[in-house]
Amino acid sequence: MGAAGIRVQLFIALATSIVIGAATAGVAGYQVFRLGVVSAFEARLGLVVDEAARVLDAGIMAGLAINDPQLLRRALASSSAAREGLFDAEILAVLDSQGRTVSSTSSAEIGEDAPPAWMSAATDNSGVDSVDAADSIVVVRRIKSLFNTIEGVVVARLPMTVVVPRQQALLYRLAILGTVVVVVLIALAAAVVWLLPWPVMRQLEALRETMTSLYHELGDSPGLPSEGRLPRALASVFPPFRDDVVRLRTRLREEAGALNRLDETA
Amino acid sequence: MAFTLRIPLIVSCLVGACLGGSLVLFVALTEADNSLVAALEGKALAHARSVKDDVETALRIGIPLEDIRGAGIYLEEGAQEDPDIRFVVLTDLNLERVHYGGIGRRRLDPLLASPEFQQAVADAGDFSARPMGAVEITGFSIVAVPLMAPERQVGYVVVAVQAKQVREALLIELLHLAPSGVGMLLLLLEYARWTARSVFEDPLKRLASLMARFRRPGRIERSGRNDRSEIGLALLHFNGIVHRLADRAERVLNLADEVKRAVFDRDVAHEAGRRGQEVQQTVADRVLGEPLVRADPRPSDLEMSLALLLAAAALGSVAALAGGDGRDLIWPTVGLAAAVGVFGGAHSSSGWGLVASGAAVFAAAAAWLSPELVSGWLVPFIGTSLGVCVGAALAAGHRYVDGIVESPVRWLLVRVVLGGGSGALLAWTIILEASEATAPYFMLGLIGAAVLAANSDEVVRRRLFARLPARPAA
Numbered sequence: 001m002g003a004a005g006i007r008v009q010l011f012i013a014l015a016t017s018i019v020i021g022a023a024t025a026g027v028a029g030y031q032v033f034r035l036g037v038v039s040a041f042e043a044r045l046g047l048v049v050d051e052a053a054r055v056l057d058a059g060i061m062a063g064l065a066i067n068d069p070q071l072l073r074r075a076l077a078s079s080s081a082a083r084e085g086l087f088d089a090e091i092l093a094v095l096d097s098q099g100r101t102v103s104s105t106s107s108a109e110i111g112e113d114a115p116p117a118w119m120s121a122a123t124d125n126s127g128v129d130s131v132d133a134a135d136s137i138v139v140v141r142r143i144k145s146l147f148n149t150i151e152g153v154v155v156a157r158l159p160m161t162v163v164v165p166r167q168q169a170l171l172y173r174l175a176i177l178g179t180v181v182v183v184v185l186i187a188l189a190a191a192v193v194w195l196l197p198w199p200v201m202r203q204l205e206a207l208r209e210t211m212t213s214l215y216h217e218l219g220d221s222p223g224l225p226s227e228g229r230l231p232r233a234l235a236s237v238f239p240p241f242r243d244d245v246v247r248l249r250t251r252l253r254e255e256a257g258a259l260n261r262l263d264e265t266a
Numbered sequence: 267m268a269f270t271l272r273i274p275l276i277v278s279c280l281v282g283a284c285l286g287g288s289l290v291l292f293v294a295l296t297e298a299d300n301s302l303v304a305a306l307e308g309k310a311l312a313h314a315r316s317v318k319d320d321v322e323t324a325l326r327i328g329i330p331l332e333d334i335r336g337a338g339i340y341l342e343e344g345a346q347e348d349p350d351i352r353f354v355v356l357t358d359l360n361l362e363r364v365h366y367g368g369i370g371r372r373r374l375d376p377l378l379a380s381p382e383f384q385q386a387v388a389d390a391g392d393f394s395a396r397p398m399g400a401v402e403i404t405g406f407s408i409v410a411v412p413l414m415a416p417e418r419q420v421g422y423v424v425v426a427v428q429a430k431q432v433r434e435a436l437l438i439e440l441l442h443l444a445p446s447g448v449g450m451l452l453l454l455l456e457y458a459r460w461t462a463r464s465v466f467e468d469p470l471k472r473l474a475s476l477m478a479r480f481r482r483p484g485r486i487e488r489s490g491r492n493d494r495s496e497i498g499l500a501l502l503h504f505n506g507i508v509h510r511l512a513d514r515a516e517r518v519l520n521l522a523d524e525v526k527r528a529v530f531d532r533d534v535a536h537e538a539g540r541r542g543q544e545v546q547q548t549v550a551d552r553v554l555g556e557p558l559v560r561a562d563p564r565p566s567d568l569e570m571s572l573a574l575l576l577a578a579a580a581l582g583s584v585a586a587l588a589g590g591d592g593r594d595l596i597w598p599t600v601g602l603a604a605a606v607g608v609f610g611g612a613h614s615s616s617g618w619g620l621v622a623s624g625a626a627v628f629a630a631a632a633a634w635l636s637p638e639l640v641s642g643w644l645v646p647f648i649g650t651s652l653g654v655c656v657g658a659a660l661a662a663g664h665r666y667v668d669g670i671v672e673s674p675v676r677w678l679l680v681r682v683v684l685g686g687g688s689g690a691l692l693a694w695t696i697i698l699e700a701s702e703a704t705a706p707y708f709m710l711g712l713i714g715a716a717v718l719a720a721n722s723d724e725v726v727r728r729r730l731f732a733r734l735p736a737r738p739a740a
Contacts, residue, residue: 005494005495005496006465006466006495006496006497009461009465009495010275010278010461012461013275013278013279013457013458013461014278014279014282016279016457017278017279017280017282017283017286017454017457017458018282018283018285018286019286020283020450020453020454021282021283021284021285021286021287021290021450021454022286022287022289022290024283024287024446024447024450025286025287025288025290025291025294025447026290026291026294028291028294028440028443028446028447029290029291029293029294029295029298030294031443031699032294032295032298032436032439032440032443033294033297033298033301033302033436035439036298036301036302036432036435036436036439037301037302037305039435040302040305040306040309041305043309043348043350044305044308044309044312047309047312047313047316047348050347051316078319082312082313082315082316083312084311084312084315166301170294170297170298170301173297174290174293174294174297177290177293178290178293178294181286181289181290181293182286182290185282185285185286185289189282192278198271198274199270199274200270200271200466203270204496204497205496207496207497207500208496208499208500211499211500211503211504211507212503214503214507215503215506215507215510218507218510218511218514219510231270231470232270233467233470233471233473233474234470234473234474234477237474237477237478238477240477240480240481241477241478241480241481244480244481245480245507245511248511248549249511249514251549252511252514252515252518252545252549253514255518255522255541255544255545256514256517256518256521258541259518259521259522259525259538259541259542260521262525262529262534262537262538263524263525263528263529263538265534
């Protein structure tokens with residue numbers, strides 16, 4: 001961890017924090033947008049379903065069957081205004097009480113059985129409900145008779161292939177803009193680390209000078225001791241340590257001197 | 267010492283993360299806002315066309331616009347059914363209100379009379395070329411479509427949505443994700459603490475400890491952990507100082523021995539021998555011979571990896587067990603007790619405890635991703651594995667820091683709060699978003715980061731896998 005100088009470590013810590021913060025926010029923002037897009041399209045499909053369901057409700061109340069061709073034609077036609085602007089990709093279908101498709105804007109589906117989830121998703125109070133589906137946004141509404149029996153279901157769905165490009169476009173824009181933000185902030189972090197006078201740097205500089213001086217004092221070349229502003233953790237232990245080292249050095253010099261004198265006088 | 271580096275670094279890291287996050291979030295929400303407002307305006311237009319169809323049915327059979335009975339109730343119902351629709355108005359050709367639903371007249375009339383709206387309608391002409399684009403006035407996005415009786419236009423359908431609703435909805439959705447943001451900030455707090463401890467506080471404490479022990483009797487210990495940082499070089503200089511003292515002492519001893527052998531005067535020889543003996547006992551015995559070099563264990567060696575492992579365990583436990591009943595808690599309890607027993611009592615290194623902890627999380631994540639591996643025992647297996655993870659991590663942590671921190675229990679508690687708390691908050695968001703399937707990936711990411719943190723330096727790895735106990739001399 002400490003292989004590099006402290007400024008590099010501080011910069012790494014700051015840069016990592018910026019990247020993690022930006023990435024977390026980016027994921028959160030994209031998730032919010034993704035859900036918002038799905039909600040917005042669900043609301044649009046809800047309009048479509050409402051329009052068709054209004055006509056079907058009136059027809060059922062008037063005694064027509066859910067698979068009455070004229071009723072079905074009018075129901076699909078009534079929702080055309082609501083379907084405008086939905087990329088022409090939405091599919092509106094009417095199911096009977098058994099889940100069989102009796103009418104649809106996609107003629108290939110007529111006569112086919114719909115997924116059971118669509119039938120069971122419509123709420124009991126005839127409100128519009130959405131269905132969790134991986135490949136499309138699905139909104140359903142149950143059609144009830146006067147006697148509260150289920151006559152059928154109106155289903156509107158939009159393939160995710162329409163929605164996904166919008167989400168991906170945001171993702172790319174977010175990635176680019178987010179990268180720019182991160183790069184600018186990391187540059188700012190570098191300026192903060194290398195240009196601002198962090199108190200710890202002065203203390204470490206003093207420590208370096210002091211230890212280097214003491215080391216050189218013990219060598220054969222003279223050095224000037226300098227303490228400067230040492231880190232607080234060393235404030236109480238360094239002076240006695242320095243004194244002990246200097247005392248030992250002095251003692252060894254004196255012993256060497258005394259031995260030399262003994263040698264000379266002998 | 268905390269105010270020298272730890273607190274400024276924590277504050278800087280949190281400010282940096284919040285600043286980066288805020289800017290990116292602002293960009294994301296602005297983009298989302300623009301896209302969703304456009305979608306909302308499309309919805310307003312669709313609603314306007316739907317109302318137009320219904321009203322024109324009445325106009326076609328000859329009912330004048332102002333005489334359509336129940337129009338107000340019909341428009342009000344339409345506005346009430348959809349919270350995004352703020353008002354729906356039928357106006358005459360001069361954009362004077364005829365029937366309305368939604369917000370009150372006092373707020374509505376100034377909007378209809380506003381110059382921007384009047385100009386936009388005038389610019390749209392007969393609307394034959396293209397629909398009128400939405401006009402934004404005091405936060406409302408307003409669209410209009412022409413109302414046609416047979417052969418002539420009689421007025422407009424005006425519908426408004428409010429972007430404020432979109433922004434409020436986005437912010438509410440964001441609140442669901444807020445716990446994960448707080449969780450990430452807790453992890454960043456621990457990361458900043460760990461950085462300050464590992465690059466500054468712990469090495470400095472080691473240097474202070476070596477200096478304080480210098481004047482005590484016994485052999486002088488040298489540092490076995492000297493990296494190229496500023497304090498690492500200071501420790502290297504300390505070793506150098508001791509080495510130079512040893513060198514001087516050896517020279518004095520050699521000189522004493524030489525003088526003792528060379529002189530003929532027995533008193534002089536005796537004096538030389540006595541001096542040499544004194545230097546031997548008071549100085550040389552402390553610094554000469556095989557150097558006493560020790561790579562000290564430091565709490566920062568496993569602080570970050572422990573927090574990340576606990577975060578992974580907490581995330582997995584909360585995400586996996588939150589929906590179950592209380593009986594599922596027996597599995598992590600069993601796993602924790604077993605791991606504490608194995609790794610707390612045995613004379614193994616803390617490194618192996620961390621390895622076991624990481625392997626347990628990996629096993630839990632693997633079982634989650636491939637439930638067929640544990641066929642029907644998924645929750646017990648995940649619960650037990652995560653209990654083993656926590657137990658092994660806590661036992662390894664306690665054994666490592668026992669004797670080198672004032673209170674190992676308090677030290678572990680801080681790791682549990684920061685690491686476990688962040689994992690639990692991340693899990694809470696995952697549950698709120700119904701994304702439990704992503705939990706194993708987060709767990710794997712966290713143990714990957716824990717492995718990186720535990721291998722940040724070769725000496726850290728060697729220290730973690732050194733056999734315990736290895737306590738500093740009193």
